[in-house]
Amino acid sequence: xxxxxxxxxxxxxxxxxxxxxxxxxxxxxxxxxxxxxxxxxxxxxxxxxxxxxxxxxxxxxxxxxxxxxxxxxxxxxxxxxxxxxxxxxxxxxxxxxxxxxxxxxxxxxxxxxxxxxxxxxx
Numbered sequence: 001x002x003x004x005x006x007x008x009x010x011x012x013x014x015x016x017x018x019x020x021x022x023x024x025x026x027x028x029x030x031x032x033x034x035x036x037x038x039x040x041x042x043x044x045x046x047x048x049x050x051x052x053x054x055x056x057x058x059x060x061x062x063x064x065x066x067x068x069x070x071x072x073x074x075x076x077x078x079x080x081x082x083x084x085x086x087x088x089x090x091x092x093x094x095x096x097x098x099x100x101x102x103x104x105x106x107x108x109x110x111x112x113x114x115x116x117x118x119x120x121x122x
Contacts, residue, residue, distance in 0.1 A: 009116030020080040022095035033102040038091035052102035087122035
């Protein structure tokens with residue numbers, strides 16, 4: 001079965017860095033678009049960063065210049081590198097995958113991890 005497991009969240013001060021990991025299993029890694037979404041209390045789940053099946057990367061405007069995403073095919077893992085974290089980045093971060101082309105819409109994704117909490121103190 002398909003499984004996505006996130007890790008790496010925590011509590012940090014503004015300006016710090018974190019790396020979130022999404023370990024995948026049960027899927028053809030290179031054939032799936034994999035993205036990170038986040039959801040703060042009372043807010044809609046929003047797209048953060050993603051990778052398409054073609055290897056391209058996509059970033060939300062709010063995180064350009066601070067976040068990036070990388071695929072490690074040998075480990076079947078996608079990494080979200082977050083730098084210069086802001087208070088506004090506080091949210092639960094989710095890894096998601098789909099076997100079709102990349103999109104930024106959460107409802108289009110078929111598989112989800114359990115989420116990992118990122119809290120940034122101001």
